Amino acid sequence: MQIIPKVAAVLLLATIGLPAVAQKIKLIDGDLSALKNEKQVNVEFTYDQLKVGKFDNEADYIQKKTTEYNQKEAGKGDNWAKAWKNDRKDRFEPSFQSLFNENSDTKVGDYSGAKYTLVFHTTFVEPGFNVGVMRKNAYIDAEVLIVETGSKKTVAKISVDNAPGRIFGGFDFDTGERIKEAYAVSGKKLARFINK
Template structure:
């Protein structure tokens, strides 16, 4: 019994000593007051010049992971690479909009007729990992631009750093699930910051 208590205490101390990443949203320039009476916000997503983990170029990351998975099992890497790109439209973007809409009076989505467009430009992805006994949370960094839809004239620019992605209970073994949660957190927090 004493051994169990010691292990539990050690685990608690370890958990408390792990640095907690807090998401930061900052208005870099411009003014968000233009959105005050808007009911809809068009959303576009960009991923150009994306850095992933220790890779300065997403293509290098995809190439390495594809080769590793294909060496373990023929075709597995190719399937992984396709899922890596498909997750954007199938998981990340819908989850961002769902949580944004649950936390804002402005409805975000594909509204090309809306006066303003939010461009969510992902600049960095830490995919993290979860192998059961060890884990590293995913997180994303992004630049958020609010522009006039018709002219693309800038209205505001925001930075979003360290949006964490993990599932409560730790059952986020799939990379896409972890990153999806980072987009969910981003949508929720961004909506709340625009509501102020």
């Protein structure tokens, strides 16, 4: 019956080499009290000037990964590149909204008539990796602006740093799944931060 302690020891050793990444949310400018009585807030997601991993330009990252995958299997890279972009609308944004709404009385969504808009601008993505014996968690950084929907006047600016993307148990071999979790965590923690 020594199997469980051995498994626990192996799991502990496997995680020792992983750097601890703690998410930080900080009010940079402005005041969040304007949202206090709002039941609905419009939400927009932007990705311009996005940095990915070691690449200062997302397009360079996409080109490299597409070429690598296509060399392994014809068409695999093209499919990967499509999924990389489509995951935003299909996985990341819905996950953010779902967890935000679960943790706040103020609901975010496609509310173009709302007084305020939350603009979630992703500035950096670390896709991470999981190859079974080795892994690196995904994480994202973002800038959040609360603006008046009509005038686009900024009411508040918030930074979101090191939002972690990982699945409990380590079964996150899919890049999109890891990044999706980073957006889910961001939605949850941002909702709680704004509610404070």
